[in-house]
Amino acid sequence: MYHFIFDIDDTIYDQIIPFKKAFDRNFAHYAHLSLDDLYRYNRHFSDEVFEQTVRGEMTLEDMHAYRITEAFRVLEIRISREEALQFQQDYAAAQGELEPTPDMREALDYCLAKGLKFGVITNGPAEHQRKKVKQLGIYDWLKPEEVFVSGELGFMKPDLQIFRHVEEKLGLDRRRTYYIGDSYANDIVGAKGAGWQAIWIDRRGQTLPEGGAQPDITLGAHDSVADTIRRICEGESVG
Structure with a gap:
C-alpha cells in the first residue's frame, strides 16, 4: 500500500487566488504587471x-513587508511599507476564504476512502498554519496529529528531521511514500533526500x-493529482 503526504500552500489550494484578490484591491493601477512574476518573486523573498x-x-x-x-x-516599482502592510492585511483576509481545489478534494477523498496512510507537512508559524x-x-x-507544522516541531522542510519524524509518527514505509508539493527547494529536495518519492506540482x-x-x-497546472494517485495505487505507469 502506498502512502501520500501533502504540502499545503500552493498544493492543496492555489495560493495565487488570494494573492490576486489582495493585488486587485491595492495595486490595480499596476495591472500591466505579470501577476505570476510578482507572485513568484514574493515567494522567493x-x-x-x-x-x-x-x-x-x-x-x-x-x-x-x-x-x-x-x-x-x-519589477522596478517602489512601494511604501504602509502599502506593503495593507496588501498583507488584505492577503491574510483573502486567505480566510481558502478552500481546496476540486482536484485536491477528490485526491483527499480517494485516500480516505481507500484507507491509505496520508498526512500533511507544512512549513510556517504554528498558529498561522493551523488556522489555515x-x-x-x-x-x-x-x-x-496527522498534520505536521514546522513551527510546532522546531525543524522544517527540507530538513531530513521533519521527514523522519513523520515516518515514525505515521508508521510510513519511505520506499512507498510519495510527497506532493509545489516547492522544488523544500518539497522535492527534502523528500528525495529522505528517500521518499516526490510528485512536483x-x-x-x-x-x-x-x-x-x-x-x-x-504535474502541470492542468494535470490531476487525484488521477495520478489513483493510477499509482492501481499499478499503472505514471510519469
Missing part, C-alpha cells in the same frame, strides 16, 4: 528570510536546476 523569521531574528510584520516590497523592486488548515477543512480528512512552469534532485512525477 519569503523563502529567503523564512528561517530568520522562525528564529525570531525578523518579525512576521517585517517579513511580510520585505517580501512584497522586494518583489515589486525587482482549519479554514481549508483538512480536519474533515485527517486528525490534527509545477503550476507556474518553473525550470528545474541542472544536476539537482529530480521529481519522480511532474
Whole structure:
C-alpha cells in the first residue's frame, strides 16, 4: 500500500487566488504587471528570510513587508511599507476564504476512502498554519496529529528531521511514500533526500536546476493529482 503526504500552500489550494484578490484591491493601477512574476518573486523573498523569521531574528510584520516590497523592486516599482502592510492585511483576509481545489478534494477523498496512510507537512508559524488548515477543512480528512507544522516541531522542510519524524509518527514505509508539493527547494529536495518519492506540482512552469534532485512525477497546472494517485495505487505507469 502506498502512502501520500501533502504540502499545503500552493498544493492543496492555489495560493495565487488570494494573492490576486489582495493585488486587485491595492495595486490595480499596476495591472500591466505579470501577476505570476510578482507572485513568484514574493515567494522567493519569503523563502529567503523564512528561517530568520522562525528564529525570531525578523518579525512576521517585517517579513511580510520585505517580501512584497522586494518583489515589486525587482519589477522596478517602489512601494511604501504602509502599502506593503495593507496588501498583507488584505492577503491574510483573502486567505480566510481558502478552500481546496476540486482536484485536491477528490485526491483527499480517494485516500480516505481507500484507507491509505496520508498526512500533511507544512512549513510556517504554528498558529498561522493551523488556522489555515482549519479554514481549508483538512480536519474533515485527517486528525490534527496527522498534520505536521514546522513551527510546532522546531525543524522544517527540507530538513531530513521533519521527514523522519513523520515516518515514525505515521508508521510510513519511505520506499512507498510519495510527497506532493509545489516547492522544488523544500518539497522535492527534502523528500528525495529522505528517500521518499516526490510528485512536483509545477503550476507556474518553473525550470528545474541542472544536476539537482529530480521529481519522480511532474504535474502541470492542468494535470490531476487525484488521477495520478489513483493510477499509482492501481499499478499503472505514471510519469
